[in-house]
Amino acid sequence: MGIFEGGREFVRRDARVVERRVFAAVFEGADPAGVVDALRGYRNADGGFGHGLEPDKRCPDSTALDVETAFDILLAAGARDEQLIGGACDWLQSIATPEGAVSLASPAIEGYPRAEHMSEWTYVPGLNPTAGLVGRLHELGFEHPWRDQAAEWCKAELTKGLPTEGHALLETLHFLEHQPDVDLDQIRDWLPKVSFYRADAADPSYGVTPLHFAPAPDSVWRQLFSDAQIEAHLDRLVADQQSDGGWAITWEPPSAAATLEYRGIVTVDALRTLQAYGRLPLD
Template identity: 75%
Template sequence: MDIFKAGREFVRREGRLVERRLFATLFEGADPAGVVDTLRGYQNPDGGFGHGLEPDKRCPDSIPLDVETAFDVLLAAGARDDEMVRRACDWLQSIATPEGAVSLGLPVVEQYPRAEHWGEWTYQPGLNPTAGLVGRLIELGIDHPWRDQAAAWCAGELENGFPEDAHAMHESMIFLEHQPDVELAKVKEWLPKLAYYRAAADDPSYGVTPLHFAPTPDSVWRPLFDDQQIEGHLDRLIADQQEDGGWAITWEPPGAAATLEYRGIVTVGALRTLKAYDRLPLS
């Protein structure tokens, strides 16, 4: 199977408009403005993003994780819309704790279909997603009072130690890569202690892998992993491509449409990673 052609056809056939336009920007030279135009449909009048931009919940209301997803799409496309992002920051500030922390989700999701893992724990403010949101804003070059407040909170939290969950650690590392004097050895020592960290390429379970922490060879975090480990995960990524051209997911979204939507997201992500590591012959 031709990895690229099969992945392209899956995205064209099953992906949402936002993933199709992102694919066209990344692999076909399309104008990133088209990605921004698509994201506008997910932004609410309050400035936040919703409408299932992150497909595990079908809630139209603004949700912090949907804001994070919007930032990820902008960064992937190399797109800019400062007003769009600042409006999202205004909304984050409106729902943050007095210290600036935000949660992944909000209780309003309970009114709509959602994946089983969406529950009380997603309503607790924490480094996931606060640290990741701040790191993404720094990469987007957006200054905002909420960003400064949240960054100070994240720095204080991380001074007390790293989180114990690989998802929260991933978010924290997005923040830390923009901070001075990052201690790579300290991070490397902590990784094996994380819940949901999938260090071995042959581990079939759900988890966060070295390729999530270092999705490109020039990542700040690439030195945490030896060549054999990275190559093993790249081999596994290639092997995991399905017969229909897309990549599968290892959790249960709330329905068939959400499953296809998330598969579109991870398929574009897989192709991006393989391209970055020069493992994707384009044809």
């Protein structure tokens, strides 16, 4: 069974409806409106998203992490819904600091099963996720007063320097992608100093890799990495496909169901990245 066929079977067998809808939109020409329909099941009356859309916490309450996941799903499928995006922005504005920053989650998650890393640090407003949300809204082409206010907060925060943690840097680059006069050399020199950055494709540990920063060859940040780095990580991505057709994860979600849900997410992401780089024969 080939890479694509194996991944397709895993998604069809074990992934959630929303990932199956994304897969169908990306690889089978399905109407992206089906992705929007699937997302509606995770939307709350306050306009935010919850219900474990991001599977590491099983909390029904809205979190910025779930909103970011919803935006990623829309972008992956090439879908757009003004009501969903606008409602999510209104909710973000309602929970933001006076300056516009938001946190990944809130203490509401403590009443529900959650991964060990979903703890107090996720309650602190920061570039992760504020910068990433602003960048995604730019990519979606959606204007909103919260987006503009949060962008100004991000600019002020970045005068203190780039983040020293890999996920926060990844979120920051989503923001900087839509800003003028970005210093690529500064970012390239900064990467080795960042925690959870996995530069070596042979390193099996948890972290963000060059393919997270540049999931397609036309990504703005592709020029941060050599051809050899990208090819090595693509080889590793191919090699990491499991015997059941899906890709594994390198952390512990709160349940077996959450593990399968996250495997569905990373499997669709892996197939999209391999396709973008011309490494996915459509069996």
